[in-house]
Amino acid sequence: MxxxxxxxxxxxxxxxxxxxxxxxxxxxxxxxxxxxxxELRRNFSAIEVFGIAFSIMGLLPSIASTLAYSLPAGPTGLVWGWFVASGFIFIVGLAMADLGSAMPTSGGLYWWTHYFASPAARNPLSFLVGYSNTLGLVGGLCSIDYGFALMFLSVIVIARDGEWSPSDGIVYVVFMCTVLLHAVLASTLSKVMGKLQTVFVVANFVLILITIIALPVGRAGERNDGKFIFGTTGNLTTWPTGWAWFLSWLSPIWVIGAFDSCVHMSEEASNATKAVPMGILFSIGSCWLFGFIICIVIAACINPDIEAVVGTVYGQPMAQIYYDAVGKKGALALMSLLFIVQFLMGLSILVAASRQSWAFSRDGALPLSSFFRKISIRMGYIPFRAVWGCAFLALILGLLCLIAPAAAAALFSLAVAGNNVAWGVPIFCRLVWGEKKFKPGPFYTGALSKPIGWTAITFLVFGIMLAMFPVGGPNPTPDTMNYTVVVNCTVWGGSLLYYFIDARKWFTGPKVTLNENDLSEEQQQAIREEGLVVEGLPAAAESVEGVEDVDVDKKV
Incomplete structure (x- = not known):
């Protein structure tokens, strides 16, 4: 007793x-x-945590936005590229679910990195992951809202029978208005944002159902056979055919790239240790299954002249696919539903991005952290300033679309590369340095945890490499160059330079205290060996006889 x-x-x-x-x-x-x-109100149930990830993924609009990556490899790139890459993404989700269940916090990725990394590496790696994750999420907002702008304008192009095309300036204006509207809604709908995720999920499934019925019916006499769908390889690039197929993976990698939003919402989730892993795995699994079905339907109903579909005058391959199947009026209706769901995606990812930015500011790592970490009680216990900070950063990054189409495409792969680094580093740190400190939560993959982790890291590294390649071929011009390598390396190099020049003087990582009763004896010993001061535990210098000059000022 x-x-x-x-x-x-x-x-x-x-x-x-x-x-x-x-x-x-x-x-x-x-x-x-x-x-x-x-500090935040826990408004999200487990199903609503799943909902925010699934609604950010916005399965059908996202597939439509990235057909330019998958179609050049032909039907096999569209169908099998989706299936194989999604399977690897699910493995990444399993590795992250282990961590999310054990340590659910809004700043999870950089928090986990700092906790598991070695003493010498924890601060710079945590700093890098925090900035990469923030950039990846804001880059995701940019790419979603840029995709929305293209879809919205494609409806106007269809209505005018292809006799008008928007300039880059018009695309940016639509993009800008969309981002600002998202910021207004994310600031004012906080009390019902969790409930809205259910509405968003339903909207996604309604659009999927309508599409997988309308396309086969509309192309009843012109559907492609199974050999075309599952066995026909294409190559509209100047890369070797095999590499063109790997590049088709960029579509699922980008589409199923928001599952970490479950982690960022963990401080607003009820029963977070179970809700976070459930949200991660259910969102990835749903996209894997239903995305595979959508890709099969598209391959069955697409014009066999794929080059003509990719180069459509409507500026959006999905608009051409709809037009060929259901005519002008049907295409207008379906594209309108498509961009509405895409709009909802942007709202959800801005919410997730603001929570990551707020968490990073809470630990003093972002410029003007004392300003952005404030919580607005009047607006419903939300990081109001972080919402608007993310929105304005997105408007700046969105200026890339004014440079060239290739620069605009960098908005898509920018999110891929930034997030892959942010996901891979904490998994790596746990496997290499922190296995003894890991205390599983209610969800745990057990003996498979290590092979799952290493498989996830291998795939994420490969995904970063894919995101850096020019998709058209090995000899890019300034107009076809993939600027992701420039943007991301500037952020990664700049954040590390910032750390070693200045931030190392004041950034000590997350301010965390643990109670000795929360740790096993093995974990306590592992933490002592790191030279960390933990509440209730004697410092390493006090507990290990003969050890001198131990840094006991660090805290996890």
Missing amino acids: AEESKHDAGRRGSITGVAEGLSSEDDAAVLAKLGYKQ
């Missing part, structure tokens, strides 16, 4: 200072163990 009372007292102490009504005691205690008080 005495031991139980001690545990209860410690548990009550772990949630001291939590604002009343923001969270359940269990969720607040889990967050307190990671060193943070509850």
